[in-house]
Amino acid sequence: MNIFVILKRTFDTEEKISVSNNKVSEDSAEFIINPYDEYAIEEAITLKDAHGGTVTVVTVGDEDSEKELRTALAMGADQAVLISNEDLDSQDQFTTSSVLAAYFKDKEYDIILGGNVAIDNGTGQVGPRLAELLDIPHVTTITKIEINGTTVNIERDVEGDLEKIETSLPLLVTAQQGLNEPRYPSLPGIMKAKKKPLETLELDDLDIDEDEVEAKTKTVEVYLPPKKEAGKILTGETPEQVKELVSLLRNEAKVI
Amino acid sequence: MAKKVLVLAESRDGALRNVSFEAIAAAKEISGGGEVFAVLCGDSVQSLAAELFHYGADRVLTAEHEKLANYTPDGYFQTLKQIIDDESPEAIVFGHTSLGKDLSPRLAARLESGLISDVTGLEQAGENTVFTRPVYSGKAFEKKLISDGLVFVTIRPNNIAPLEKDESRSGDVTSVSVDIKDLRTIVKEVVRKASTGVDLAEAKIIVAGGRGVKSEDGFKPLQELADVLGAAVGASRGACDADYCDYSLQIGQTGKVVTPDLYIACGISGAIQHLAGMSNSKVIVAINKDPEASIFSVADYGIVGDLFEVVPLLTEEFKKVLV
Ligand SMILES: Cc1cc2nc3c(=O)[nH]c(=O)nc-3n(C[C@H](O)[C@H](O)[C@H](O)COP(=O)(O)OP(=O)(O)OC[C@H]3O[C@@H](n4cnc5c(N)ncnc54)[C@H](O)[C@@H]3O)c2cc1C
Ligand SMILES: Cc1cc2nc3c(=O)[nH]c(=O)nc-3n(C[C@H](O)[C@H](O)[C@H](O)COP(=O)(O)OP(=O)(O)OC[C@H]3O[C@@H](n4cnc5c(N)ncnc54)[C@H](O)[C@@H]3O)c2cc1C
Numbered sequence: 001m002n003i004f005v006i007l008k009r010t011f012d013t014e015e016k017i018s019v020s021n022n023k024v025s026e027d028s029a030e031f032i033i034n035p036y037d038e039y040a041i042e043e044a045i046t047l048k049d050a051h052g053g054t055v056t057v058v059t060v061g062d063e064d065s066e067k068e069l070r071t072a073l074a075m076g077a078d079q080a081v082l083i084s085n086e087d088l089d090s091q092d093q094f095t096t097s098s099v100l101a102a103y104f105k106d107k108e109y110d111i112i113l114g115g116n117v118a119i120d121n122g123t124g125q126v127g128p129r130l131a132e133l134l135d136i137p138h139v140t141t142i143t144k145i146e147i148n149g150t151t152v153n154i155e156r157d158v159e160g161d162l163e164k165i166e167t168s169l170p171l172l173v174t175a176q177q178g179l180n181e182p183r184y185p186s187l188p189g190i191m192k193a194k195k196k197p198l199e200t201l202e203l204d205d206l207d208i209d210e211d212e213v214e215a216k217t218k219t220v221e222v223y224l225p226p227k228k229e230a231g232k233i234l235t236g237e238t239p240e241q242v243k244e245l246v247s248l249l250r251n252e253a254k255v256i
Numbered sequence: 257m258a259k260k261v262l263v264l265a266e267s268r269d270g271a272l273r274n275v276s277f278e279a280i281a282a283a284k285e286i287s288g289g290g291e292v293f294a295v296l297c298g299d300s301v302q303s304l305a306a307e308l309f310h311y312g313a314d315r316v317l318t319a320e321h322e323k324l325a326n327y328t329p330d331g332y333f334q335t336l337k338q339i340i341d342d343e344s345p346e347a348i349v350f351g352h353t354s355l356g357k358d359l360s361p362r363l364a365a366r367l368e369s370g371l372i373s374d375v376t377g378l379e380q381a382g383e384n385t386v387f388t389r390p391v392y393s394g395k396a397f398e399k400k401l402i403s404d405g406l407v408f409v410t411i412r413p414n415n416i417a418p419l420e421k422d423e424s425r426s427g428d429v430t431s432v433s434v435d436i437k438d439l440r441t442i443v444k445e446v447v448r449k450a451s452t453g454v455d456l457a458e459a460k461i462i463v464a465g466g467r468g469v470k471s472e473d474g475f476k477p478l479q480e481l482a483d484v485l486g487a488a489v490g491a492s493r494g495a496c497d498a499d500y501c502d503y504s505l506q507i508g509q510t511g512k513v514v515t516p517d518l519y520i521a522c523g524i525s526g527a528i529q530h531l532a533g534m535s536n537s538k539v540i541v542a543i544n545k546d547p548e549a550s551i552f553s554v555a556d557y558g559i560v561g562d563l564f565e566v567v568p569l570l571t572e573e574f575k576k577v578l579v
Contacts, residue, residue: 126361246570
């Protein structure tokens, strides 16, 4: 089976965030594989173990993304592709999915797995957009998948309800938390990853004209929310604190 | 310039979702005086149309088909695509719901358009509408506009105020006959887990419990407080993973994103993935026995203490003042 994972290198939002020049500052930021993409990688490896085939991880990013691709290889993916975005002036979800579609155009794929949302930009657009561009079905926020021949049975999370879906390959799915527990790369895995193939492609290699994939949206401002005044930590005996809280909610915050 | 705007109205359990009324309000603003028309899809939705007018829709299109009984990307895609081709709207507004998130990118791809997801506010700037949305798990915000072509956005529930309900308003309802071809994904079964009652995403008050609640029984005092306040009960991932409650109550990046007027967090430490789902709440109360817990950094009011002591007292006190 030809299994692909689309992976995004993302800012670790557990870290402190600062804004300068209308951009979230990347100096001293920590980057990670988007956590939902880790579920996708894990599931891809599990599918390969069950059905055979190869797992290819693909990202559109800058040269630093090699680090996240190597981590995916160390987890057990077979090969990686880095599509360089360095020639792009502007990039939004339209751009990213168009670039990915150009890559997949002449590939044979049975299943493409991605994350349900990237934790930094947080739109969840790239998966379904790509599926449409490739004219294949998609299922988002999956928590279970079983493949029998070309029939696929899926469970997905729909605002807390569970939906059971039947569909077929080729297919694109996006991973929700709960799908699996991603493995950590093992030491031998890390050693092997260094020798696994990692291909770098330029937009030219994919016959992409930059103008055609130019972003359709524009960010005009990025800012931090006004710093919240330190909250009021109540003091005194518990019953007094509770009385005070109720009074504050009614008279100061006026929410009750 | 006046714009014609399409709103996708969503229903649940036979009633329209509030986010659809909020979407109409957003559409009105984007339209700059143009027409706002709402689209209702399902197997039987005719009776819902009236309320869309009460909240400001100028016109309603209904698409009824047995294949639209359950949401599937293909069924809804084909329906919406047909309507968009016929009507040529200049802007489209969906709710940033499970359905909206699943469908909007696919449509945007076919329409070769930009899409601004998870919008929490909007304003006019000359000819353009500028949209605000949270990024980086809610730690920052960005303002965006569509620089080219169709204006397509999804709005986060409970952030944009709906218009005042006016029951005297009415309008034209047109039923559209849609031709739905093969569905490539089929819904075999829907296992309902979300409790009936107040929809978390639309609740005005939420009482949420975390691992500090310690057991399924531990949620009882929270439920009692919620009952007194007319609130919904929510939970952290920690509480769900520990089996104290169902995953359908989960709030956060993986679970529901909520923006109530009042959020009372009990025994929740305040991990970034949890904050991503609730930090936009208007007023946050934290009850936690650890004074260092990060939940206090986003709280407006905090009580450092044992939730099993504090929550029942709070319920009693509210009972007294809310008679
Ligand atoms: C130089 C530069 C300029 C940018 N300018 C803008 C801008 O003007 N406006 C703007 O909105 N964004 C901009 N971005 C951000 C970037 O374009 C988006 O983050 C990207 O398109 C993915 O969208 P998302 O974060 O919403 O991902 P989502 O759609 O939330 O991601 C969902 C899933 O899609 C897959 N995926 C997402 N991104 C990639 C990727 N790059 N490669 C492979 N798979 C992926 C992953 O599986 C991910 O889990 C810029 C980025 C760069 C590097
Ligand atoms: C990809 C990813 C996605 C995630 N998505 C989500 C998400 O959507 N939502 C979410 O919530 N989490 C999510 N998480 C998990 C998150 O990182 C935390 O693990 C989780 O939120 C912790 O839950 P908690 O605060 O209930 O538990 P804990 O962190 O264990 O905190 C329990 C708190 O209860 C307090 N406490 C204990 N006893 C009492 C008492 N008697 N009275 C008062 N206080 C008490 C303790 O002091 C402590 O602060 C995600 C994680 C990942 C990696």
